[in-house]
Amino acid sequence: MKFYLAVPVIAFALAGCIEKEAGDDGFAKAVSAVSEVKINAESPDMAVKSWWRLRDAEIALDNELCQYGLKRAKNYSQKVSELSTEEIFTGPRCPKSVMTFDRKITNVEVQSDTRAVVTAQITNTTAPEDGASLDYDDRKAKEQGDPFRYVLEREGKEGKWKISQVLNMPSYARKWEEVFKQPAPLNNRWVYENYQ
Structure with missing residues (x-):
């Protein structure tokens, strides 16, 4: 492990x-x-x-x-x-090695004076570690990367844009998933195997 x-x-x-x-x-x-x-x-x-x-x-x-x-x-x-x-x-x-990513903006949609959505395609360009294996599907998914969506908001026309939500659609998913979720308080019910 x-x-x-x-x-x-x-x-x-x-x-x-x-x-x-x-x-x-x-x-x-x-x-x-x-x-x-x-x-x-x-x-x-x-x-x-x-x-x-x-x-x-x-x-x-x-x-x-x-x-x-x-x-x-x-x-x-x-x-x-x-x-x-x-x-x-x-x-x-x-x-x-330090992870590297290739990121390309594919669409910018300004929906109003205070809301915009930026869509991007992101691939992990970090080389696999020695001994790691990539089958055909893994290689294809690595080359293709994942789409990401950034929802931005600002206060009024003159405000600075701030990212309010990041979503992605990993290769295994069929809908957008929120990346940054507020963690729920731990109930400490589980006996975590790696501490035993």
Whole structure:
């Protein structure tokens, strides 16, 4: 069983803990890249393109935070490896490469002075990891990508456009699905297997 280190580590970054301790050039560059993202929300398409630049900067930052988390969890991973074989636990891991995406706007529909919908086709251009297999359907789906819809709103004619909803239609779906959903409070009913 393989795990990707989750990114609750961001809480530490916001508190400034990682920045003080990391001293890592990659982390500093990732933080700087987020700061350097130029935001342009003058039109719906420019707002979406700014969103994509920010998301790409977040991917790089998440990767650096993951690497930092691995260094901090090294003692834990060593102790777990003393008690289990690799079939059960290989330790937390980070993606081997930073994910990349090809994004193309296919339609911009300004529905009113305060609402617009931007449709895009997005493909994951990250190479498969060593040992990963892609059958014909996987390759076809990877090449085709998924359509996304961004609903934008603004307050009045002079306001800046803001993304209020992101929807996608994955290859397995037949209708638009909301991407960002507010998490429901946990009822803690489940005995999560990976913690046992």
